[in-house]
């Protein structure tokens with residue numbers, strides 16, 4: 001009998017000890033503060049209580065209001081249609097035709113010292129040596145370059161001499177013609193967006209490589225160009241081959257999303273050529289009209305740049321031809337821009353120039369200088385930070401704005 005009593009006592013003590021241990025462990029696992037549970041439920045009295053979390057103490061009383069079936073989002077019943085989450089609104093950019101005319105006031109403002117300055121000088125009663133020197137200085141200050149300046153001054157002197165007396169109208173016409181001649185209006189300035197054909201004879205989207213030093217507005221220009229192309233009825237795939245900076249890919253993707261263009265990107269620091277290849281493949285699969293590839297220009301040595309851009313081009317050309325290599329130059333950097341242009345031209349065949357930030361400099365003459373330097377036309381000009389502030393370059397509209 002005594003033994004049975006002893007066994008019962010030992011069993012009771014053991015059960016109590018085990019129960020004590022369990023309760024102690026639970027207490028140590030502090031439950032999360034109520035505010036952390038269920039984002040959005042904080043601060044409101046009507047919000048449904050949060051879902052219980054793993055590790056919550058079942059003994060903690062639920063003091064919040066009970067949720068009703070209306071408060072809980074239930075999974076759809078079989079066959080029930082669910083509304084898709086709202087897609088980001090796609091913008092309809094304005095057509096590219098006539099953009100330069102729209103932006104004319106901006107050009108007139110920034111370049112007035114060139115156009116109006118020249119007109120004022122040429123309207124002087126006596127055109128002596130000193131005045132011609134001032135004409136020359138005005139042209140040089142506007143970064144037209146030494147060769148074109150000498151040519152222009154020579155031609156102006158000759159024509160003014162032949163003209164004799166000059167009316168303001170005659171002077172304007174004369175200056176307009178001579179400035180226009182320096183811009184060479186006969187150059188083909190269309191951005192090449194016709195698709196190509198692969199070596200196997202299959203149709204391919206047009207491929208445009210955008211190159212240039214970082215900070216010139218390259219990524220912004222690629223994004224703006226996507227808008228220009230979409231505005232003109234082309235479907236576009238973007239390739240974020242500037243893999244050095246994740247923010248550049250994010251920036252490009254945002255531009256793309258705004259006009260419904262997909263952006264192909266790779267890991268930060270990944271192989272730019274591989275991103276470019278994937279972008280073109282995506283363009284082929286999606287039967288896009290144009291694949292626009294933003295490349296990196298952060299390379300300090302010419303060999304590095306050559307290796308990288310050369311590789312991007314070679315790899316892309318395995319899929320189809322590259323129709324256009326656009327060099328982005330910042331007009332505000334003046335002669336430095338020309339140095340960059342020279343380096344890039346040695347590395348890759350440039351087919352067109354996009355000159356940015358013309359709204360922020362009086363040095364519009366760089367258009368003439370860079371065309372002369374590379375023998376390649378300026379095809380696009382950037383005239384502001386707005387999404388539609390990139391315009392196809394039209395020499396006539398440009399000169400008219402200078403002389404406004």
Ligand SMILES: Nc1nc2c(ncn2[C@@H]2O[C@H](COP(=O)(O)OP(=O)(O)OP(=O)(O)O)[C@@H](O)[C@H]2O)c(=O)[nH]1
Nearest residue numbers: 214215216217218219220248356357382383384385
């Ligand atoms: N005023 C003006 N600003 C411009 C123009 N084009 C670009 N920008 C600005 O120039 C700055 C640099 O542009 P980005 O596109 O970031 O330059 P990036 O060359 O791609 O440089 P990374 O992003 O470092 O590769 C941005 O603030 C643009 O808004 C232009 O035509 N006019």
